[in-house]
Amino acid sequence: MSEPDGFNRIIHSAGRLRVCAALSAAAEVEFSVLQNNVGLSASALSKQVHVLLDAGYVSQQRDPVDSRRIWLSLTGAGQAAYRGHLAALHAITGTDPTRQG
Amino acid sequence: METEGPGNETGRPDPAAAQEALTLADRSAATTRQAAPPRWQIPVSAALVAAAVPLSMLGHRAIWFLVAVVIGLLAVHLLAARQAGVIGSAGTAGPLTAIVPGVLVAAAAIVLHRLTGHLWIVPVGAVVAAAVVLVAGALRRRSPV
Numbered sequence: 001m002s003e004p005d006g007f008n009r010i011i012h013s014a015g016r017l018r019v020c021a022a023l024s025a026a027a028e029v030e031f032s033v034l035q036n037n038v039g040l041s042a043s044a045l046s047k048q049v050h051v052l053l054d055a056g057y058v059s060q061q062r063d064p065v066d067s068r069r070i071w072l073s074l075t076g077a078g079q080a081a082y083r084g085h086l087a088a089l090h091a092i093t094g095t096d097p098t099r100q101g
Numbered sequence: 102m103e104t105e106g107p108g109n110e111t112g113r114p115d116p117a118a119a120q121e122a123l124t125l126a127d128r129s130a131a132t133t134r135q136a137a138p139p140r141w142q143i144p145v146s147a148a149l150v151a152a153a154v155p156l157s158m159l160g161h162r163a164i165w166f167l168v169a170v171v172i173g174l175l176a177v178h179l180l181a182a183r184q185a186g187v188i189g190s191a192g193t194a195g196p197l198t199a200i201v202p203g204v205l206v207a208a209a210a211i212v213l214h215r216l217t218g219h220l221w222i223v224p225v226g227a228v229v230a231a232a233v234v235l236v237a238g239a240l241r242r243r244s245p246v
Contacts, residue, residue, distance in 0.1 A: 007113055017122055021129035026137045027240075037132045086126065092119035 005091065006084025010055050015040055015048040020074065020082040023058065028071040030063075057081055142181040143199060143238030149173045150203040151231035154223055157211040174200060203234030 011020050018038040023029055029037075035045050049072065052058035057078030063069035074082065090096070114122060149170050156166035178200075210226020213219075 012114075012122065014122075014125065017126055018129040021126035022133045025130040025133035029133060033133075033136055037129055037136070086123065089114075089119040089123050089126075092114065093116045093123065095120070095123070 005088050006081075007088035008081050008085040010051065010057070011082055011085045013048070013051075015044065016052055017085075019045070019048055019052060019072075020057070020078065020085075023072060023074045024079065024082055028061075028073045031070040031072060034072060052078065055081075138181050139184045142177060143235060145177050146174060146200045147203065147231040147234035147238070149177065150200065150207050150234050151227040153204075153207045154210050154214075154227040154230060157214070158223065174204075199237035199240070200234055202237050203230045206230040206233050 011017055015038060019034065022034055022037045031042075031045070035042060038045060040048065049058060049060070053060065055078075057075060059073055059075050061071045061073075063071060113119075153167055153170040156170065157163045159166055207226060207230035210222055210230065214222040214226065
């Protein structure tokens with residue numbers, strides 16, 4: 001899971017990193033929007049999302065009006081882990097964390 | 102499909118790979134921000150909803166002003182959807198659901214004022230309706246559907 005400095009192997013996978021980044025920019029993101037964003041097939045994205053769900057980093061909710069739609073969001077633990085991971089990457093690159101995010 | 106992070110095969114990435122990961126994350130976040138409803142949608146909608154309450158006092162022409170407010174809200178929603186790049190689909194559902202409670206509060210204030218005649222209901226109703234839209238909008242910031 002997480003290393004002491006915030007580097008997170010679960011999040012660092014390219015697909016999951018893009019998922020977390022996309023979810024970090026809005027309160028909730030609809031599955032198909034996320035799919036367009038990260039450029040994965042529905043099944044591939046679903047697999048990545050389930051890893052994050054199992055880790056407790058992402059929560060999903062069916063749209064109360066249209067149950068075919070699934071909304072995804074980062075949990076508090078997910079936000080903390082994602083921020084920690086970004087901080088770890090910035091520490092590796094020696095860049096300012098306030099410039100990206 | 103299990104993919105490792107940029108440059109990461111067994112452990113922590115080197116600086117170049119970490120930079121690649123940061124760029125990847127930044128690009129994904131930026132794409133979501135571009136698709137998310139524009140920030141002006143909720144404040145403008147709150148102002149329109151609040152304006153509906155005093156406009157309802159303008160005698161027999163009030164109905165046309167209220168119709169104009171509703172058209173204005175629809176126009177705001179469509180413009181916001183267009184700006185978010187989702188025109189033609191369902192639009193920006195999060196802010197729209199935030200506007201509905203505010204519209205209900207404004208409608209209740211209008212009806213209450215008509216029934217009781219108490220003037221204080223107008224400013225209070227307008228402020229509460231706008232506040233409801235702003236608070237609900239802040240709670241329901243979603244990407245488009």
